[in-house]
Structure formats: structure tokens, C-alpha cells
Amino acid sequence: MLPSGQPKFRRRKAERPSEIIDAALAVFAEKGFAAAKLDEIAARAGVSKGALYLYFATKQDLFRAVVEQAIAPNLHLIRTAIAAHPGPISDLLRLIAGRLAEVVERLPVGGVVKMVIGEARNFPELARVWHDELVAQALDAMTDAIRAAQARGEVRPGDPRAYAVQFVAPMLVGVIWRETFVPVGARPFDLPALMRQHIETLLTGLLTEEAHA
Amino acid sequence: MLPSGQPKFRRRKAERPSEIIDAALAVFAEKGFAAAKLDEIAARAGVSKGALYLYFATKQDLFRAVVEQAIAPNLHLIRTAIAAHPGPISDLLRLIAGRLAEVVERLPVGGVVKMVIGEARNFPELARVWHDELVAQALDAMTDAIRAAQARGEVRPGDPRAYAVQFVAPMLVGVIWRETFVPVGARPFDLPALMRQHIETLLTGLLTEEAHA
Amino acid sequence: MLPSGQPKFRRRKAERPSEIIDAALAVFAEKGFAAAKLDEIAARAGVSKGALYLYFATKQDLFRAVVEQAIAPNLHLIRTAIAAHPGPISDLLRLIAGRLAEVVERLPVGGVVKMVIGEARNFPELARVWHDELVAQALDAMTDAIRAAQARGEVRPGDPRAYAVQFVAPMLVGVIWRETFVPVGARPFDLPALMRQHIETLLTGLLTEEAHA
Amino acid sequence: MLPSGQPKFRRRKAERPSEIIDAALAVFAEKGFAAAKLDEIAARAGVSKGALYLYFATKQDLFRAVVEQAIAPNLHLIRTAIAAHPGPISDLLRLIAGRLAEVVERLPVGGVVKMVIGEARNFPELARVWHDELVAQALDAMTDAIRAAQARGEVRPGDPRAYAVQFVAPMLVGVIWRETFVPVGARPFDLPALMRQHIETLLTGLLTEEAHA
DNA sequence: TATGAATGAGTGTTCATTCAT
DNA sequence: AATGAATGAACACTCATTCAT
Structure with missing residues (x-):
């Protein structure tokens, strides 16, 4: 005073x-x-x-x-991911997984995800913007990369778009878990560790015999 | 009159x-x-x-x-799933995946999921009930089954709770996708097909050499 | 209690x-x-x-x-006035003047007038409704009656619409005076008396015979 | 900088x-x-x-x-009008009517009138100022002039204050009409013409010689 | 002087809740 | 049990007024 x-x-x-x-x-x-x-x-x-x-x-x-502002930083993430090189798919997935884990630890992703999920029906334009400018782009980029890897014989046959969802789903669920249940006493997940284990599991199942060699 | x-x-x-x-x-x-x-x-x-x-x-x-009422039918699902253990883990996972896909097509799971996610902060007791009575029980049951399979040498080393999340995550994400983005024009997923592909991918990566034989 | x-x-x-x-x-x-x-x-x-x-x-x-409701009772007044024409114009004017004086003593005309004047710019639709459904109709009816009287040789040449305004103006001003200045101490007008004098003046003129000479 | x-x-x-x-x-x-x-x-x-x-x-x-400022120019008008007395009343009325018509064409009288009428209840002091310093003075001056004319035998018997109101009312109503109904499509009045006709009517009466007979 | 970002009391409107019927 | 008119506290939004610059 x-x-x-x-x-x-x-x-x-x-x-x-x-x-x-x-x-x-x-x-x-x-x-x-x-x-x-x-x-x-x-x-x-x-x-x-x-x-x-x-x-x-x-x-x-x-x-x-x-x-809308919450899209901006993530857009950068996608662009770099899209630009992500010709190398073997396993490297790409490991790279992206690492990036995701970082982002998720650093930014208030959880809150944004909840907002978009929770208000999509009340604000369809926003759901549309998010889908068109962020989520669909990211998913398409992943899908393309996986399809290319299939063409190179690195990845087993199967719907590449589904593979892409399988890839990111645990991270998303981990974030939702953190937002939803951890505050009421649930045991949290170590998201980076979860993602590392997930990648390796997925790769083992995803890759062809040759790609493993 | x-x-x-x-x-x-x-x-x-x-x-x-x-x-x-x-x-x-x-x-x-x-x-x-x-x-x-x-x-x-x-x-x-x-x-x-x-x-x-x-x-x-x-x-x-x-x-x-x-x-709370939305929990009831699901509780039944879990109990039967828990009761299903003895056989090889691959059969169990295929069974549960099939059940999940059915439920998700039939019941308004999406709405409930959105409600729980969206209102967890405003109604912590509800998040707690859902966690304690449904989600945690299901996750624990899955975790136990996987841990047992590891003990039997069927599943590779790794955090069994994380394996459980990896298992269900695509289904959850698929449901959220359906609720959130499909109404604004996003391409939907064929959830049963997604889950089938996911199971097979996961099993290939999850199982030990012996379990594959 | x-x-x-x-x-x-x-x-x-x-x-x-x-x-x-x-x-x-x-x-x-x-x-x-x-x-x-x-x-x-x-x-x-x-x-x-x-x-x-x-x-x-x-x-x-x-x-x-x-x-809008404030129009309703007045509409009746107009219709009867319109229906009243055949006799000599002087009778008609005396009749209408009497009616007006009554209405003005009995109903909250003043408040309505103030509302319409004061809010015409903010609510043009209302000004329009009032004009089209009430004021213009009344004025036109009066104008027609006067024009007919001119045709019959009862009324001197001149703009009949202007004559109509001259006829009602003192009543309107009297009402406005009552609403505006009487509450702050102004001497009120005896509206019926004012209107009676006005009618006679209008009919026969202000000046004395000698003054005309 | x-x-x-x-x-x-x-x-x-x-x-x-x-x-x-x-x-x-x-x-x-x-x-x-x-x-x-x-x-x-x-x-x-x-x-x-x-x-x-x-x-x-x-x-x-x-x-x-x-x-308050809106009073100033009008005050001048009144003083000159008051000063204008000696001649026959008809000249005075014609003079004042001409002045009024001019003022009304040149200054934003309409807006001021609406303000005073519309806000009189919310601002009684203003209504009082307007009454005491402008309106009542003008009306009294007119009344005095008419009373004097009556004493000179120029004007018929009757309430001189009412005569004064009868005199100015059409001009006031014309202004209000212009402000209120013309913007929504009403046919406007030619105010100077209206006032000229009014004066003559008032002075000599509405009816023809025959109609009087 | 002059600005305009910032304030906060005040108002129209909504809606969960109550209660006479 | 059932209704739905009525309530009133709460909230989004406005705008006259203030004050650091």
C-alpha cells in the first residue's frame, strides 16, 4: 500500500x-x-x-x-510433419510421435480438444474450421505418407487412413484421460512413454518382413 | 367442460x-x-x-x-468380458473388439462420451463415478488379462496398462470423430473395419514369436 | 398480515x-x-x-x-366521422370537434401522441403504421368532406387538406400543452371550450364586421 | 515520432x-x-x-x-414581434406568420420541439425554462395583442389566449408532421402556404357568404 | 487540451425452479 | 400426478464517465 x-x-x-x-x-x-x-x-x-x-x-x-488461435501453433507442426522426408516410415513415425509428445506436454492441448469436442454441435463452423484446416490436413498427410510407404513395400496392406488413426489414437486418448479422470484421482499415464511403446508395437505389426530387416 | x-x-x-x-x-x-x-x-x-x-x-x-444410467448396460459388457479370460489373448481381444464395435453401433455411446469429457470439470463426482465404476474397472480388467498373457509368454514385455489403452484408443477416437467431425462433412470411419484392422496390426506387434506359431 | x-x-x-x-x-x-x-x-x-x-x-x-393497440379505439372514431357527411359542413365539424374533445378527456391520448412523435425516428415502422392506418385516413376523410363542401359552394376556395389541418391543430396543440407544460406549472387550457371557440372562429372568421370594412 | x-x-x-x-x-x-x-x-x-x-x-x-441555447434565437423573434404592435391586428398576425414560416424553414425547430415534448417529463426543469422564458412569453404577448385588438373593437369577443393558440397551432402541427410522418412517406405540407391560408381563414372565416345566410 | 482505453453500474433477456390449479 | 403461468436470480452486453497518457 x-x-x-x-x-x-x-x-x-x-x-x-x-x-x-x-x-x-x-x-x-x-x-x-x-x-x-x-x-x-x-x-x-x-x-x-x-x-x-x-x-x-x-x-x-x-x-x-x-x-481459431489454438490452430495456429499446431499448423506449424503439421507442415513440418508433411515436409517430412522420404526416409523409412519408421523414422517418420518415431519423429512425429516425439513431436506430439512434446506439444502435448507443453501446450494446453487438452483444454482445446475438450472445447472442440464438447461444442462441435453448438458451433458447427468451428468444428468445420478445425476439421478442414487442422485435423483433416494432418490425417491426410499421415495417410499419404503411409500409402507411399505401402507403395515402397514398407508397410503391410490395409487401409492407410485407418493406420493413421491407429497411430495417433493413444495420444489423444491419453490427453483426454489426463483432462477427464486424472483430476478425480485416476492414475495418470506417462504420455511420452505410452507413445514410445505404442510406436514400437505398431511398427512391429505394421511393417512388412523386408522393412524389418 | x-x-x-x-x-x-x-x-x-x-x-x-x-x-x-x-x-x-x-x-x-x-x-x-x-x-x-x-x-x-x-x-x-x-x-x-x-x-x-x-x-x-x-x-x-x-x-x-x-x-449413471448410461453406465449400467456397459457394466454388463465388462463383466462378461472379464469372465472371458482363459483362452489365448488374441481370442479375447478379438472378442472384445467385436463386442465394442457392436455396442458402439447400437447405443448412443458418442453422446455419453462427449458428456463425460465435456462436463468432467463441472461435475467431478460424475467423472469419479464413471472412472471408478466403469472406466477404471474395464481398464484394470484388460490390464490384468494382458499381464496374465505376458506371464504365459504370449505377450511381449511392456507396460500392460499402456497396451490396454493402445487397444481401445482407436475405437474411442472413431466415436469422437463420428460425433464431432462427421456432422460437418468429414469422411466417416467404418468402425468395425477399423477395429478389425487395428486388432490384427496390434496382435502382430504385440505377440511373441511363440504366440504367433 | x-x-x-x-x-x-x-x-x-x-x-x-x-x-x-x-x-x-x-x-x-x-x-x-x-x-x-x-x-x-x-x-x-x-x-x-x-x-x-x-x-x-x-x-x-x-x-x-x-x-398498435392505441390505434384501435381511434379507428372507430374515424369510421363514424367518415360516415357522418351528408349535412352542411358546419354540422360535421361541430360534431367531430365534440367527439375529439370527449376522446381527449377520456383516453390517454397525450401519452400516445408523445410516444409517436418522440419515437418516430427510432421506430419508423410505427410511424408508418400510425400514419397509414390512422392519421392519414382521418386527414383524408376530413379533406374529402371539405372538398365536397367546396363543391357544394359551402366552403371558400383553398387547399382542403390545409383546411383539415387548421381544423384539428388546436386540439393537438392543446393536448401537447397539457402533457408538456401543465406539469411544470403552465396554465392549462379548457380543451372543449378551446375547440368550441376554434370551430366558430374558423367557420365565421376572427374579425368583426367593422374590421372587415 | x-x-x-x-x-x-x-x-x-x-x-x-x-x-x-x-x-x-x-x-x-x-x-x-x-x-x-x-x-x-x-x-x-x-x-x-x-x-x-x-x-x-x-x-x-x-x-x-x-x-437552452435553442431558446436564444427565438427569444429575439418574440421581442421584435412584441414590439410590432400598433397597427391593425391583421397586419401583426400576417407579419408574425411570415416570420414563423421563415424560422421554421431555416432552423432545426422540429428537432427542438420534439426534444422538448419528448423529454419534458424526464427533465421538468427544462420544460419549465422553455415555458417560462419562451413559450409563455410568446403566448402572453400574442394574447395581449389580441386583447388590445378586442378593446379596439377589431376582434370578436372570446378568450384571447385561445385565439392565440388557434393562431399558431397549424404551424406547430405542420412542423411535427414534417418530423414525424414525412420521413415515412407522408405527403408534406407547404408550411408557408399553409400558414398564409390559415391566417386568411382565421381572419375572415371559412364559410362563404351564402353559407352564412 | 485532448485522447481513447478502461471501468462498472445498469438493463434486457434467459431459464431453472415454484406453486396455484 | 400433472400442468404451465409466474418468479427472480443470474448473465451478456451497453454506455456514461474516468483517468493515464
Whole structure:
């Protein structure tokens, strides 16, 4: 309590939107869209409720901004993965698995995943954006890589798109587990370890005899 | 105001609660807890809004009833699966996979899964019930079966709990995909086929040389 | 404070809308649309704020209902006035003037007039409805009657529509005066007397014989 | 951040208040007090919202300034009209009618009238100021002139105050008509012509010689 | 002076819950 | 048991007002 006190206002036009989006992500992820209160988002962002409306016209707009921004960093991940070289498929899968494990430890993926799953019916445009710009692209890229490997004789016959899902599913389930059941006492998974074991299991089953040699 | 009036068929009150729960499941699954309106639930159940309160004290209670009831049929599935152990693990996994695929085609699993994932933070007791009474039991049963198979030399070394997750993950992801992205135009998966391919891939990688013979 | 107390609710579906409209008319007339609070309207109607929404979807809808209902009784007045023509114009004008004076003493015309004038720019549809269904019809009917009287040689040459306005203007101004300045201490007008004098003046002129000479 | 910057022309501060008042008049007249937004007033005045508070302490103060300023030019009109007496009353009335028609074509009288009528209940002091300093004075002056004319035998017996109202009412109604109904498609009145016809009618009467007989 | 980002009390609207019928 | 009109607390959003710059 210095005699001067802190200023009641801070003028920070540039930083505010992302501060608000971060706070909103946290609250939306925790509560879902409808149950999230703007009061709480504002409080967490350290601004007044009215200030939210300087940057986002409605609660829905704010939600859209949150979900759309959450795509950005991941897009990078995909592009690098897509660019991922001609080498043997086993290397590629190990590489991607490692990347995924990292991302998942570092970013609030869980919250975003829950938001998208939970609000897809209420915000179909968002589900569409996520599918078209992120999920489908990632899945297609994986599928292409696997199909190419099949053509090279590295991977056994089978639906390559299904193989791609088999590949990422445990990571996704691990994240959901962490978000859903760990907070109520469930034993957590060591996601990187889970993914390592999964890759090796999958490779053993996925690869042809020659590819193993 | 004729004394007779139309001959109103009143359903027996015994059926009302489950009719309401069914309607509520549909709405909660579609909208999430907070965005679900009692008006809509009542309308779908064919009763007045006030009537809901004859059977459920609050919206939360109704939600609890919905989530808890959704456990019941699945519990049966698990118990039979648990009881199925003696033979080789490959048979067990194929059996369970088939059962899962059936259930998933027949029951509104997707909606329930979304509800549990989406509202876990808002209703921790529900997440706990689901974990303790259903998910953890299923996972433990699977883990035990795999561990036993390892002891018998059928399954390669590795974390059996992780193996269990690897096993079910694609089915779960397939269901989520169906709920989330198919409505906005995504290409659906043939879940039984996905699960069949997954089992075979996994078994090839999971089993020891001897078990393959 | 009888031990039983009054019932908290009253079920009066049929009466409510008009009770609410009456209360709303009072408040809108006094404050204007924007400054009128639904809380106050509800309180004056003896219902809760929420109850308003059982009958009117929005504040604007309620306002529309108020303004539109205010047309109904006046429409009757016009129709009879229109039907009244055959005799000499002087009789017709005296008749209508008497009717107007009555209406203006009995109904909350002033509030309605203020509402329509004050909110015409904010609610053009309402201004249009009022014009098309009430004001223009009345003015046209008067104009026709005067034109017919001119054809019969009863009325001097001149724009009959202007004559019609000259005829009703003092009544309107008198009402506005009553609403606007009397509450702050202005000397009121005796509207019937004003109208009687006006009619006679209009019919015979202001000036004395000598003044004309 | 060059030291020079653009050569900004700053208007002298002395002009600001009246610029703001003009803008405010436009917005208040169009929307009414409550529906008028300071944002819009500031924008029309070409200043920031904050700048309004350098000149007016509150929105109400600004409104007061607007309504009070609107009195000034009219006061002049009255004084000259009052000074105009000696000749025959017919000349006086024709003179004043011409002045009124001019004023009404040139100044935003309509908006002011609407403001005063619409907000009289919300701002009684303003209604009082308008009454005491403008309307009552004008009416009294007219009344006195008419009474004097009666004493001179120029005007028939009757309530001179009522005669005064009869005199100005069509002009007022014409202005209100222009503000209220013309924007939604009503046929406008030619106000000077209306007033000319009105004066002559009032002076000589509506009826023909024969009709009187 | 002047700005405009920031505030927060206030209002329209929603909806879970109650209760007279 | 069943209804649905009515309630009122809660929330999204607005806007007059403030203040750091």
C-alpha cells in the first residue's frame, strides 16, 4: 500500500487481446462455452468485463478467437510433419510421435480438444474450421505418407487412413484421460512413454518382413 | 367442460422417469449440460416442464441420473468380458473388439462420451463415478488379462496398462470423430473395419514369436 | 398480515396482456422508449419482469403492441366521422370537434401522441403504421368532406387538406400543452371550450364586421 | 515520432462548445435523450468522447445546454414581434406568420420541439425554462395583442389566449408532421402556404357568404 | 487540451425452479 | 400426478464517465 497506489487503468492495447484469449481459453476449456462466465474470464485476464467488448464483440466471437488461435501453433507442426522426408516410415513415425509428445506436454492441448469436442454441435463452423484446416490436413498427410510407404513395400496392406488413426489414437486418448479422470484421482499415464511403446508395437505389426530387416 | 372429456391415455408413471432420462440424454449429449434447456428435454419427453420436478429435484440430479444410467448396460459388457479370460489373448481381444464395435453401433455411446469429457470439470463426482465404476474397472480388467498373457509368454514385455489403452484408443477416437467431425462433412470411419484392422496390426506387434506359431 | 397471506402467483393468462400493455403505455408515454425500464413496467402491471416475456418477446415488441393497440379505439372514431357527411359542413365539424374533445378527456391520448412523435425516428415502422392506418385516413376523410363542401359552394376556395389541418391543430396543440407544460406549472387550457371557440372562429372568421370594412 | 509532425490545425477552443452543441442537437433531436449516444455526438462533433467532458460535466448538462441555447434565437423573434404592435391586428398576425414560416424553414425547430415534448417529463426543469422564458412569453404577448385588438373593437369577443393558440397551432402541427410522418412517406405540407391560408381563414372565416345566410 | 482505453453500474433477456390449479 | 403461468436470480452486453497518457 504505497501512498500512490497502482494506477487503476493500464493502457495496453497491443497486449490485451492475447491476454484475454489466454484467460478465455482457460475458462472455456474448464467450463465449456455456456457455463463460462465473462466475469470470470475478465477477472482472470485482469480486466473489467466491459474491456472484453473493446476487443471482442460477443462471447461467441471471443470463443471463436480462442478456438481459431489454438490452430495456429499446431499448423506449424503439421507442415513440418508433411515436409517430412522420404526416409523409412519408421523414422517418420518415431519423429512425429516425439513431436506430439512434446506439444502435448507443453501446450494446453487438452483444454482445446475438450472445447472442440464438447461444442462441435453448438458451433458447427468451428468444428468445420478445425476439421478442414487442422485435423483433416494432418490425417491426410499421415495417410499419404503411409500409402507411399505401402507403395515402397514398407508397410503391410490395409487401409492407410485407418493406420493413421491407429497411430495417433493413444495420444489423444491419453490427453483426454489426463483432462477427464486424472483430476478425480485416476492414475495418470506417462504420455511420452505410452507413445514410445505404442510406436514400437505398431511398427512391429505394421511393417512388412523386408522393412524389418 | 364435459364431464367425460377425451379418453386420455396416461402412461403408467413407472415409465416416465426413463422416458425423461432418454430425452435428457439426447439433449445433454447434443448441447452439453449448461446449454441444455429443461424446456427442450420436457418437450422431447412429451411432458410438461413442471413434471420433470416430480421425478428429479434439480437439473443436476437429472444429469446425474442420465450419466449413471448410461453406465449400467456397459457394466454388463465388462463383466462378461472379464469372465472371458482363459483362452489365448488374441481370442479375447478379438472378442472384445467385436463386442465394442457392436455396442458402439447400437447405443448412443458418442453422446455419453462427449458428456463425460465435456462436463468432467463441472461435475467431478460424475467423472469419479464413471472412472471408478466403469472406466477404471474395464481398464484394470484388460490390464490384468494382458499381464496374465505376458506371464504365459504370449505377450511381449511392456507396460500392460499402456497396451490396454493402445487397444481401445482407436475405437474411442472413431466415436469422437463420428460425433464431432462427421456432422460437418468429414469422411466417416467404418468402425468395425477399423477395429478389425487395428486388432490384427496390434496382435502382430504385440505377440511373441511363440504366440504367433 | 393474515397467517395465510396472499398467493404469490396468480394465473390470469387472459387478462395479463392488456394489464401489461396498460402499464407499458403509462411508462412509455412518461419516459419514452429508451428511458422506460421493464422493471417499472412490470411493477406497475403487478407482475415480475420475467412474466413480461411470457407475452412479449422483446421490449420493442411490447412497445409495438402498445402503439398498435392505441390505434384501435381511434379507428372507430374515424369510421363514424367518415360516415357522418351528408349535412352542411358546419354540422360535421361541430360534431367531430365534440367527439375529439370527449376522446381527449377520456383516453390517454397525450401519452400516445408523445410516444409517436418522440419515437418516430427510432421506430419508423410505427410511424408508418400510425400514419397509414390512422392519421392519414382521418386527414383524408376530413379533406374529402371539405372538398365536397367546396363543391357544394359551402366552403371558400383553398387547399382542403390545409383546411383539415387548421381544423384539428388546436386540439393537438392543446393536448401537447397539457402533457408538456401543465406539469411544470403552465396554465392549462379548457380543451372543449378551446375547440368550441376554434370551430366558430374558423367557420365565421376572427374579425368583426367593422374590421372587415 | 519526428519532432515536427504534421502541422495540425487546431480550431480555437472557443468554437468547440458550440460545435458540440450543434452535434448534440442533431443527435438528441433524432434519438431523444436516452437513446442518444455520446459516442455519436462526439463523432459528429469531430472530437473524442473524452473531450465532451472538458466542456460539459454530464450528458444531462449537455442536453440542458442544447435546449437552452435553442431558446436564444427565438427569444429575439418574440421581442421584435412584441414590439410590432400598433397597427391593425391583421397586419401583426400576417407579419408574425411570415416570420414563423421563415424560422421554421431555416432552423432545426422540429428537432427542438420534439426534444422538448419528448423529454419534458424526464427533465421538468427544462420544460419549465422553455415555458417560462419562451413559450409563455410568446403566448402572453400574442394574447395581449389580441386583447388590445378586442378593446379596439377589431376582434370578436372570446378568450384571447385561445385565439392565440388557434393562431399558431397549424404551424406547430405542420412542423411535427414534417418530423414525424414525412420521413415515412407522408405527403408534406407547404408550411408557408399553409400558414398564409390559415391566417386568411382565421381572419375572415371559412364559410362563404351564402353559407352564412 | 485532448485522447481513447478502461471501468462498472445498469438493463434486457434467459431459464431453472415454484406453486396455484 | 400433472400442468404451465409466474418468479427472480443470474448473465451478456451497453454506455456514461474516468483517468493515464
